[in-house]
Every structure is written in structure tokens, then in C-alpha cells.
Amino acid sequence: VTRAMGKLQSKISFHTTKYRADGSVGQTGPPGAPQQHSPAHTDAVTSVAALKPDLCVSGGRDKSVAVSSWRSGAALRRFIGHEREVTKVTSALDSSRVFSASRDKTVKMWELHGASGPSQHFPGHDLVVTGLAVSPDASQLCTGSRDNTVCKWDTETGECLGRAAISRNLVTHLCWVPGEPYVIQTSEDKTTRVWDSRELQVAHTFPAKQHIQTCCDVSPDGRYCLSSSSGSAGHGAEATLWDLRQTRSRVCEYKGHFQTTTSCVFLPRGPALAPSIATSSSDSTVKVWDQDTAGKG
Numbered sequence: 001v002t003r004a005m006g007k008l009q010s011k012i013s014f015h016t017t018k019y020r021a022d023g024s025v026g027q028t029g030p031p032g033a034p035q036q037h038s039p040a041h042t043d044a045v046t047s048v049a050a051l052k053p054d055l056c057v058s059g060g061r062d063k064s065v066a067v068s069s070w071r072s073g074a075a076l077r078r079f080i081g082h083e084r085e086v087t088k089v090t091s092a093l094d095s096s097r098v099f100s101a102s103r104d105k106t107v108k109m110w111e112l113h114g115a116s117g118p119s120q121h122f123p124g125h126d127l128v129v130t131g132l133a134v135s136p137d138a139s140q141l142c143t144g145s146r147d148n149t150v151c152k153w154d155t156e157t158g159e160c161l162g163r164a165a166i167s168r169n170l171v172t173h174l175c176w177v178p179g180e181p182y183v184i185q186t187s188e189d190k191t192t193r194v195w196d197s198r199e200l201q202v203a204h205t206f207p208a209k210q211h212i213q214t215c216c217d218v219s220p221d222g223r224y225c226l227s228s229s230s231g232s233a234g235h236g237a238e239a240t241l242w243d244l245r246q247t248r249s250r251v252c253e254y255k256g257h258f259q260t261t262t263s264c265v266f267l268p269r270g271p272a273l274a275p276s277i278a279t280s281s282s283d284s285t286v287k288v289w290d291q292d293t294a295g296k297g
Contacts, residue, residue, distance in 0.1 A: 040066040040075040047089045051112070057098050059086030065100045065110060079110045081118045087130055088173075092138035097155070099141060101129035107143050109155060120158045124151055131174035133183050135197070142183045142197060144171025150185060152200050162200035169193075173215045177244065178222045186213035192227045192242065204248055211236035215263045218244070219275075224251065224291075226277060228261035239264045239279045241291065252294045257281040266291070 041060035048058040051067060055076070058066050065086060067077040084103035091098045096112040097119075107129055109120035122143065131144025140161070141153040148169045152162040170188035177184065182203065183195040192213055194204040212230040219225070223245050231237030237257040243249055259282035267276045267288070275291035 037072070037074045040068050040078075046085060046087055049090045050093060051091050051098065052094055057089045057091055059089040059100050059102075061085045063102070065089060065098060065108075067098065067112060077112065077116075079108075079116055079118070081108055082106070087128060088132040090132045090134055092134050092136055095134075095138045097134075097138050099132055099134055101132045101143060103128040105129060105145070107132065107141065107153075109141075120155060122151075122153050122158055122160075124160050124163070125149065131171040131185060133174035133176040135176055136178060140197065142174055142176070142195070144174050144185055146170045150174075150183075150195060150200065152197055164195075164200045164202075166202070172213060175216050175218050175225075177218050177225075178220060180222055182244075184216045184218055184225045184227075186216045186227050188212045192216060192225070192240075194225075194244070194248075206242050206248070207250070209236075209240065214260060217265045217277075219266045220269075224266075226264040226266065228264040228279060230260040231257065232259055234258045237261045237281060237283075239277065239289075241277075252292075254279060254287075254289045254294050256287055257283050257285065259283040 040058055041062050043061035045058050045060045048056055051057045054069055054071050056068055056070050063082045065079040066075045068075045082102040082104050086100050086102050088101040098110040101107045105125045107122035108118035111119045125145040126147040127145050129143055129145050133142045139155055141155050144150045149163055149165045151160055154161055168189045172186045175184050181197045183197050185193045190208045190212060192206045193202050196203040209229055213227045214230055215228045217226045225242050225244055226239055228239045229236045237260055239254040239261055241251040243251050261279050261281050264279045267278055269275055276288055277291050278288050280286045
């Protein structure tokens, strides 16, 4: 049985932030004048990622990249330069560099404390860029596209260090394994691949699922990865936990969504909390699962 998000949120009643449809933000805890901020984007938000403990970066259909404080809700920086919708954003945690991918077939790098324009460009894909992962030291970047390719880049020079193509490998997401040279990639061909970034070769391919794999994430210790599936009418739409270290096999599945599971993430582990994951779905729900028992314990 999954834990409803509402039940989790009800425990955090002493100082919460209320996000309104008009983009304003107000503190609903201690009395005081509510804070109001303009929306970070003028159209749909397509991607969001952690930047620093109190900052996140987002990309949108308005072609912009924004850095916001999740504590206040204020957009602190806005970067303009893409010609079409931003599809993915990422950064190396605690880094001042932000990366964005777009339907304009390019990736750009932005400096948090630099100019409003991009500090580096990464052109080279033939179709929309749908996967984006940066190495922990922010020195290298891996990108993936619907053009069936995965590319590796030097973030300082913008040089393409490698390009690998696999037939029908329409990339949906990329994520870097912490402390390792490996990158996880999901695909519309229903598989999840492990790439060795050093030679840009596939080190392992997990058994294909029944549906398109939409997203992936890696546990902070690098032992496990998650992938999520498309689905409809209760068929598919599961998330899958894979072992990266020993058996390199499926550990368990998390079933309960009725439509495509659009994203999956390992949740930070508290001192008294069991390892947990979260999934979001086109069925309008977010579910939190016990990682070890698939929410059944």
C-alpha cells in the first residue's frame, strides 16, 4: 500500500509554503504578510532539478531556464538563448553551472553567477535533445536524443568527445551514477542501458520491459537504478528497481499507477526513515513507496 502524499504533508503543518495557480507564494504557518512572486515561467514547466540545497533550476516551453529559491518561491535568475522549448535541465549538485537541452537540437551551459547568455554551446544532435547528464565534477556532459545517439562533451571547450548510435534507441532520459564513470539511459525501445562514459560504449543492457521506459534515476550510493514505464488503463505504468552492482538484474517492481509513470526518483533518506522512492504519473498522482518492499510492507 502506498503512502498518500496528503498524509505525509499533514505532518508538516508548522511552516509550509502554499503555491497558488497565479504563481504567487505565501507562508501559511506563522502570521505575517504573504510574499508574492512572479511565475518562474510564462508557459508549461517541462523539467526541474536540484542545484543547491536551497535552489532549483527549471526549464519550460517559454524557451527559458530559471533558477529559483524553493524556500521563498522567487525566481532569482532567468537565462534566455534557446530557440525552442527546453526539454531537460540538470547540474552537478552544489555546482554553479546549469545545463539545458532543447527541441532546438542543442544543449547550453549557463553560469549561475555569470552573464544571462550561455557560457558554452553543445550543438550536434539531429533531433530534439531528450537526455542530459553531467559528471559529478561537472567536467563532462552526456546527452541523448531522438536521433538514436548518445554524445559525450567536454564542458570547458564544448568539444564532442564521442558519439554512439544504436538503431531505434530513442533516448528518453539520462542520469550519471555517483562516483562512477557510468551513465544510465532509458529508451523508447523499452530498454534501460548502462553506458561506460570512458569509451562511450554500452556496458550492460537490462532485459526489455513491455512498455516504453520514460525516466531513470540512480540511488545516492550508486547501487541501484530506477526506471519507469509508459502504460494505460492499468497496464504497464510500473517503476522497476535494478541492481547495478552484483546481479545486474531486476530487484522489484512498483505497481499502482493507472497511466504512464512519467518520472521516478530516489528520495533522500532520513535517519529514522526506510529507503523510499517516489513516482509521478499521467493519472494525476504521486506515489511514495518503500524501496525494499515495493510499498507492501
